[in-house]
Amino acid sequence: MITFDGVTKKFLSRTALENVTIEIPAKGVTGVVGENGSGKSTLLKLAGGLLRPDKGTVAYNGQKVSRKDSSRIAYLSENDHIYAFFRIDELIDYQASQFLDFNKQRAYDMLSFMNLDPAQKIKTLSKGNRGRVKIVITLAREAELLLLDEPLSGLDPIVRRSIIQSLVSFVDVEAQGVLISTHEVSEMDPLLDRVLVLRQQHVLDLEDSEAIREQFGVDTAGWMEHIYARKGKV
Amino acid sequence: MAYTFDNSRPIYQQIIDTIHGNIIRGEWPPGTKLPSVRALAVDFGVNPNTVSRTYSELERTGVLEMKRGQGTFVTESEATIQQLKQQLMHQRIKEFMNEMESLGMSKAEIRRGIDSYRKDDDHDNL
Incomplete structure (x- = not known):
C-alpha cells in the first residue's frame, strides 16, 4: 500500500495538494489523472519521497518514505533530465552505476524492441526517441515501484503506442507497482488496473477501471467527466 | 495489436468474446495451446492482469483448461x-x-x- 494520511504540500503560498488521505494498492498500474495544476506531479513526487509533506505522512508498505527510497523506487520526470553528452550505451552504463537494481540486459532488450541504436548520442535524438530512452532507463530498473510522470506528453501517436507496448511487455504487474500521471486517458485506459482522479489539489476518487465499465458503462475518460460534474465543487 | 475496445463494457469480457469467436470458427481447435498471458496482453495492448482475469473466467466456464507447468489450452470437450x-x-x-x-x-x-x-x-x- 501507498498510504497518504492527511497530506498537504505547499510551494510558498501555492497549495499543490491539500489534506489528501488515500490508500493506493502497491501492485499493478494506477493511472493518476486530472486537469493541469490538480496536483498529479506533486502526488507522484511525494509517493517517491522526492518531496516532503508539510502536513501528514506518506508511507510505502507501512514505512514512511524518504529520499533513501530512491534505491527501490524508480522515477521518470516529466522534464528532460538525461545528459545530452552521453551516447545511449554510456547513459545505460551510468544508470547501472547509480542503481543496484538496474538490469542492463533488459535495457538492451528494450532498445532493440524500440529500434534504438546504442551508439547514438543523446543530443542527436529526436524528441520521440528521447522519450523512448527515458522509458528504457526507467523500466530497466527492477524497482518495486515505478513513478512515471507524463511519459506520453508531447509525443506523437507512434511513439506513444511504442511506450504503451513497452509498459505491457516490460512491467511485471504482479511484482511491481506503477503510478502513471497522464492526460492521454483513453490511450492509457486498457493498461490501467485503477484510476485516481485529482481535482484542485484534492483526490476525488480511486476506482478499479474494469469496475468503472461494469458499473457505469463508460470508459475512464467518460467516468472522469461524470466525477468532475458530480463532485465539481470542492 | 491496435485493438479498439468498446468503451461501455469491461475489457476482459471483450477479450472473452474474441477468444470464443476463435474457438467457434475453428481457428483454435480443441486442445490448442493458448499464448502466455504476457504475449496475449502485448497483442491486445492491455494490462496482463486483464488477460489473467479472462483466462480464469474461461477456465471457470470450462472453455479453457489450465495444465500445471504446461500452459492454458482450449478444452478437448466437443x-x-x-x-x-x-x-x-x-x-x-x-x-x-x-x-x-x-x-x-x-x-x-x-x-x-x-x-x-x-x-x-x-x-x-x-
Whole structure:
C-alpha cells in the first residue's frame, strides 16, 4: 500500500495538494489523472519521497518514505533530465552505476524492441526517441515501484503506442507497482488496473477501471467527466 | 495489436468474446495451446492482469483448461464447444429480437423480413 494520511504540500503560498488521505494498492498500474495544476506531479513526487509533506505522512508498505527510497523506487520526470553528452550505451552504463537494481540486459532488450541504436548520442535524438530512452532507463530498473510522470506528453501517436507496448511487455504487474500521471486517458485506459482522479489539489476518487465499465458503462475518460460534474465543487 | 475496445463494457469480457469467436470458427481447435498471458496482453495492448482475469473466467466456464507447468489450452470437450456455440447463437438472436421488438415489429413481420433478406442476392450463402 501507498498510504497518504492527511497530506498537504505547499510551494510558498501555492497549495499543490491539500489534506489528501488515500490508500493506493502497491501492485499493478494506477493511472493518476486530472486537469493541469490538480496536483498529479506533486502526488507522484511525494509517493517517491522526492518531496516532503508539510502536513501528514506518506508511507510505502507501512514505512514512511524518504529520499533513501530512491534505491527501490524508480522515477521518470516529466522534464528532460538525461545528459545530452552521453551516447545511449554510456547513459545505460551510468544508470547501472547509480542503481543496484538496474538490469542492463533488459535495457538492451528494450532498445532493440524500440529500434534504438546504442551508439547514438543523446543530443542527436529526436524528441520521440528521447522519450523512448527515458522509458528504457526507467523500466530497466527492477524497482518495486515505478513513478512515471507524463511519459506520453508531447509525443506523437507512434511513439506513444511504442511506450504503451513497452509498459505491457516490460512491467511485471504482479511484482511491481506503477503510478502513471497522464492526460492521454483513453490511450492509457486498457493498461490501467485503477484510476485516481485529482481535482484542485484534492483526490476525488480511486476506482478499479474494469469496475468503472461494469458499473457505469463508460470508459475512464467518460467516468472522469461524470466525477468532475458530480463532485465539481470542492 | 491496435485493438479498439468498446468503451461501455469491461475489457476482459471483450477479450472473452474474441477468444470464443476463435474457438467457434475453428481457428483454435480443441486442445490448442493458448499464448502466455504476457504475449496475449502485448497483442491486445492491455494490462496482463486483464488477460489473467479472462483466462480464469474461461477456465471457470470450462472453455479453457489450465495444465500445471504446461500452459492454458482450449478444452478437448466437443460437447462444451457445441454448448458454447448454441449459447452464443441464442444470445445474439435474443439481442436481435429485442431490438426488432423495440422497433415495434411483430414476430410475423420479422420472419417475413428474414425471408426476403435471404432471397436478395449476395446473401444466398446464409
